Amino acid sequence: MPELPEVETTRRGILPYCQQQTISEVTIRNRQLRWPIARSLPSQLRHQRIDDIQRRAKYLLFITKAGTLILHLGMSGSLRVSNKDEAIQKHDHVELMLSNGKILRLNDPRRFGSLHWTRQAAEKHKLIRTLGPEPLDDQFTAEHLYATSRNRRVAIKNFIMNSHIVVGVGNIYASESLYLAGINPGRPAGRVSLQRYEKLVNAIKETLRAAIESGGSTLNDFIKPDGQPGYFQHHFRVYGKTGLPCEQCGQPISQVTLGQRSTFYCKTCQR
DNA sequence: CAAAGGTCCTGCTCGC
DNA sequence: TGCGAGCAGGACCTTT
Secondary structure (H helix, E strand, O other): OOOOOHHHHHHEEEHHOOOOOOOOEEEOOEOOOOOOOOHHHHHHHHOOOEEEOOOOOOOOOOOOOEEEEEOOOOOOOOEEEEEOOOOOOOEEEEEEEEOOOOOOEOOOOOOOOOEEEEEEOOHOHHHOOOHHHHHHHHOOOOOHHHHOOEEEOOEHHHHOOOOOOOOOOOOOHHHHHHHHHHHOOOEHHOOOOOHHHHHHHHHHHHHHHHHHHHOOOOOOOOOOOOOOEEOOOOOOOOOOOOOOOOOOOOOOOEEEEEOOOEEEOOOOOOO
């Protein structure tokens, strides 16, 4: 479920409740997430103070003096801040009790999320080390995409969804960005010019920035950390719009499968 | 039965 | 033939 804007919205939402709070207790109700949660995790987290929560790609990094908790929400995960008297819900797998009396709860029906503890700097962790640049950083440029895509035949949509190339471009924003840039999602990445990569980089940055500003777009069950439903109806131009008229040319939006993911585009406007 | 917002891992293919 | 990089598909799950 969460794309980068939702993860960033989550980070901003929970930070005021977590920052400088000490974790007094950790409850693991179901350890079978994407990878089994380490048995040692509760004892490593207990008594640690959360100095900050940062984000790298779609990972949330809970920074403490002793180490960092690396959390991923997977496809269907969400975090919410509860009071002690609020009952747990179905699929609440992990709870962090905080010194201010709040409880941070991880809910994840599909259990594709993950939790890792590292004593090193998070950047050195296996899951983080090999990641490409942040899309909103200045290091993410057209030159970077152009240089790394030479001689590559993979579809451009799969290319920009590859976290080793650039992080944080999920299935929705890949389609949306390619539409804005006028690039056919199936085009081989190695056959996109530098000029068109300029348009694409701008489109990715604009799309993500706008979504973060809007508080994250959501489709089904994204719950904001304070418990408010995050049903922000984002205006998608092509995602989920199969058969509806293209805003630019009026032709029906097409749907294809690329890399086993639904892909939406305009056959006329995107080449 | 199909599809849903993620992404790591495995094994195959391709070109040097 | 061997090797590494690139690539497709599978895997992990529940809900609608």
